[in-house]
Amino acid sequence: MKITFLALLIMASCIPMEQKGKLTFRDLRQEEIDEMERRQEAIRQAEVARLELQREKKREMEEIISDAKAGFEEIKPLLKSKCFDCHDSNTKLPAYGRIFPRINPIHKHQVEGIKALDFVDGYPLKAQGTPLQISLLKSIRDEVLDRGMPLKSYTLVYRSKRIFEEDERRILNWVDPLITRLQDFSGKYEPMESNPRSDALKILEMKCYRCHAHGVAKGGFGDMEDTKKLLSSGYVDLNNPDQSEIYKLSENKEMPTNKRDALSDHELFTLREWLILESKEKPKN
Ligand code: HEC
Numbered sequence: 001m002k003i004t005f006l007a008l009l010i011m012a013s014c015i016p017m018e019q020k021g022k023l024t025f026r027d028l029r030q031e032e033i034d035e036m037e038r039r040q041e042a043i044r045q046a047e048v049a050r051l052e053l054q055r056e057k058k059r060e061m062e063e064i065i066s067d068a069k070a071g072f073e074e075i076k077p078l079l080k081s082k083c084f085d086c087h088d089s090n091t092k093l094p095a096y097g098r099i100f101p102r103i104n105p106i107h108k109h110q111v112e113g114i115k116a117l118d119f120v121d122g123y124p125l126k127a128q129g130t131p132l133q134i135s136l137l138k139s140i141r142d143e144v145l146d147r148g149m150p151l152k153s154y155t156l157v158y159r160s161k162r163i164f165e166e167d168e169r170r171i172l173n174w175v176d177p178l179i180t181r182l183q184d185f186s187g188k189y190e191p192m193e194s195n196p197r198s199d200a201l202k203i204l205e206m207k208c209y210r211c212h213a214h215g216v217a218k219g220g221f222g223d224m225e226d227t228k229k230l231l232s233s234g235y236v237d238l239n240n241p242d243q244s245e246i247y248k249l250s251e252n253k254e255m256p257t258n259k260r261d262a263l264s265d266h267e268l269f270t271l272r273e274w275l276i277l278e279s280k281e282k283p284k285n
């Protein structure tokens with residue numbers, strides 16, 4: 001404050017007295033102080049708004065999680081009866097499932113099942129590679145609608161563990177509104193940026209990571225989260241971006257494995273746009 005005052009004093013002394021403007025020393029100082037205060041107030045208000053938005057985001061997520069947990073408890077008995085044998089790390093297999101673990105298909109199903117999805121802690125759901133919750137929820141939805149789960153080899157033996165209409169309805173009643181809420185949440189707080197790179201990476205995160213990233217490598221293809229590694233892998237061809245394996249498989253709907261999860265035309269466009277962008281930025285050799 002002292003320094004500003006001194007500066008003002010010097011500035012004020014430079015204003016020729018006979019000038020027509022009526023700015024006196026006192027007015028100039030006051031104006032300068034007002035302006036400074038206005039700026040400080042604007043900064044303070046922006047900070048308040050930012051913190052409020054953060055608090056609101058946190059509050060909203062906590063509410064979603066708490067509702068999701070409650071909803072999960074309601075369908076837990078159903079999941080326990082039909083899914084936990086392979087999707088709960090606390091469930092112990094019957095003795096015949098535990099012998100010869102290396103070659104026993106029942107044991108193998110449990111190991112693989114738990115990796116793909118572990119209901120042990122309820123919501124948030126666990127899975128190897130910690131994929132996005134929304135991606136896991138959608139995969140549950142897909143499997144239930146397609147009756148892809150429980151595995152056929154299992155329901156052939158345990159007929160009553162198939163998914164029936166009523167089970168489908170109950171599971172979707174939990175999953176669907178939750179997917180919508182999570183979508184709304186990210187639309188509100190993490191909108192797409194209309195930047196092909198970050199948009200494409202978000203699409204891959206949503207549609208591919210749970211089988212090809214963070215330690216999961218279906219078909220021997222993993223580490224997708226490492227963009228540099230992905231771009232220099234055999235799955236991307238920067239000389240012919242739209243001949244890239246990751247693009248071709250997505251375009252002809254071979255990947256993701258479930259057709260319901262196939263990339264939309266807009267998503268394919270974004271993926272292609274990004275690969276072309278990367279091919280242009282690639283250092284020429
Ligand atoms: C007999 C064992 C078994 C049972 C019972 C079972 N699953 Fe699975 N599930 C698996 C295995 C094994 C995988 C991993 C498949 C793979 O790696 O391709 C899996 C994967 C999944 C996935 C991940 C699919 C994806 O696209 O990532 C979901 C979702 C799923 N199961 C849901 C369920 C639900 C819901 C139930 C109960 C209604 C259920 N499963 C019952 C064995 C089982």
Ligand code: HEC
Nearest residue numbers: 207208210211212218219221235245246249250255256257
């Ligand atoms: C539910 C699991 C799952 C999801 C999700 C998934 N994949 Fe796959 N992916 C697999 C499996 C299983 C294989 C190996 C078996 C096969 O080739 O069919 C595979 C293989 C691949 C391969 C290697 C093919 C080869 O011939 O070596 C590529 C590339 C691939 N996936 C790309 C993708 C892309 C891109 C996405 C997202 C748009 C995706 N995958 C989503 C399960 C998945």
